[in-house]
Amino acid sequence: MIRSLLDTMWVAVYELGEAVRTRLFQLVILAYLGGIGFSVWLYAKILASAEAQLAETLGVPATTKPGAMLPQLLQNGDIQQWLSPFVGGDDAAHALLSQPVLGLWVGIFSMGLLPMVLVFTASGTVSAEVRSRSIRFLLVRTGRLEIAFGKLFGQLALGVTAAALGIVLAWGMGLFMVSGNPPLALFLTLCVRTAWSVAFSLPFLGMAVGASLLIGNPNGARVLSALTFFFMPMAAAILHELVRRHGADGVGRLCDFVALAIPTEYWADFWSTDPGVLAAALGRSALLATVFFAAGFARFQRRDL
């Protein structure tokens, strides 16, 4: 058992080292940080525009740095209106607004970006080594389960590192570009929202690594992951429509069941303030990640390499 855990750790370390050496790591970090930086900039722009409009309405001078009129915007419901489509409705938005809005805003972007980044990087992790046969150097030294888990954790570490750096960037930019954010509260909100982004991303990571275990061609694995990722919301919409039409009959129940396997269906749960809902969302995420990973591993375990 200890040997197995150590092997998994070494494969993960190797995976992370390879990502750094091939500059994939730097690319991932840059892509993610670029997205997070853009979200803070966009927030500042939207807030400045809303505050300018409010100042004009009230006949007061516009602020030089956005954020000074945030309490008024919160009071008149504008901010709640922005947030509600992203967090599962007005009630959820209302409940969340005791936290710094910038933290919530960055959290929305992080939940969208991180799964995309992980799908992009993790879907080639095993299949590229199968294609070049460099996986044979590992196969003679450790088990297939340790290799697969090592790759999974290596990719997860890559995502977590990017997410952690994203917190620092968003915090620094937020304090610099937007006024009225208590530094500690903003930092904590960013940490919590980023942690939930990582949790939300787990099924996408499991899906990408699973595809990489399933398909020997890295491009094929990437295409499968990307198609699944981008068509997931569409599939969810089709399933909801079918459920609406068929109600509780066999087709409706089947569609309801299939929808359980679509990770985007749990987006709103991660914005709940109810610890029970959050725990259930985390559990479902971990379960889905395990199912996707196991589906790929079942084939990887038996296949000729």
Add this chain to the structure above:
Amino acid sequence: MNGPASGTALSIVGLMKRFGRHQALDALAFSVPEGSICGLIGPNGAGKTTTMSIIAGYLQADGGTVDLLGMGPFDPVRHAGRVGILPQDAELPLASTPRQLLTVWGRLQGIPGARIGDAVDSVLASVLLGDRADARISTLSHGMRRRVTVASALVGDPAFVLLDEPTSGLDPAQARHLRESLASLRGRTTVLVSSHNLAELESLCDRVVVIDHGRCVREGEMAAVTGADREVTITLAPPFPVGVAFVDGRPGTVLLRLVADDPRSLPEATSARLAELLAVGARVVEVRQGSSLEARVLADTSGPG
């Protein structure tokens, strides 16, 4: 390193493998004694690489048994650190250095942290790569990369080493150095080596297994297979003396073959035959013990499969 009590390092019985409609291995059976250097020979498509891949656990056999070091078929946990392999066509990760790769692979095969540095330095020195240990693989020549893969098979002093075309891509001096390195393993490490360079195998191996169309067609000590223990070929220059019997189709070639109950040793019989030939005026240009391995293999096999 430890081997099995029986003295047999590898035993293969009835091994079967099919790729689609092609029967790659057809009840293949042979064994390799502990501490020997055994050549695995056959034409292209005979099943050499498939056999190596099944022994190393890359491919799953359709039938038959493999007993490696008396511990059953290859298992990365059971055989941890005891088996080294040079896969024929596996590509090395280009962004890493030889030291980085060998260190993580050594860790995975259970070399203790305190010994890993010395083990890596020693094996890199043995393949003449000590001065390129920290160069990226992408900057190394084809021959140097080949030597890194050889080092990967030998790191940690495994009990059983599988080498698929080890000198492919090496210049004559490097190939000779590698042969000398491998020869120095005789008696303490079992080596199964596949190569198309039969002269190389003849000088290196003390045992040989010839396979064709997935079956073993000859197996035994090198001297017995080449006839070096019972045959001498004498080549004469023209004009040939009258009354000397030559090998069919090869004028000038005299074959001396000891029969089982001949009381003379091979040197005695050879001296006597040479005396007879010189007495009738023959001009001897070459005396060769046994047939070449190449001639034996060509006689045993049916060419490319």
